[in-house]
Amino acid sequence: MPKFRKGIPSPINRNPLVVRLVELMNEQEVDTIDLCDSAGVSHTSIHSWRIKSNPNIANLEAVLNVLGYTLVIRKLDDEP
Numbered sequence: 001m002p003k004f005r006k007g008i009p010s011p012i013n014r015n016p017l018v019v020r021l022v023e024l025m026n027e028q029e030v031d032t033i034d035l036c037d038s039a040g041v042s043h044t045s046i047h048s049w050r051i052k053s054n055p056n057i058a059n060l061e062a063v064l065n066v067l068g069y070t071l072v073i074r075k076l077d078d079e080p
Helices: 016-028 032-039 043-051 057-066
Strands: none
Touching: 016 043, 016 057, 032 043, 032 057
């Protein structure tokens, strides 16, 4: 099993979902390859999300689920 490498660099793609995903991965010290294998997502997906592309909802949800999170839709007026 690959070891976590001292943190995944901040994404070039500033999509807030991708930024938060990288933060969660770093907090949990999760290796990208292990995460993708567990989520059933291609190994290049997270790298591509960090650089230029945006994740589709199904793949993002799968990766977040492995980390113990889910996507939620909430009304803007309900912000904390």
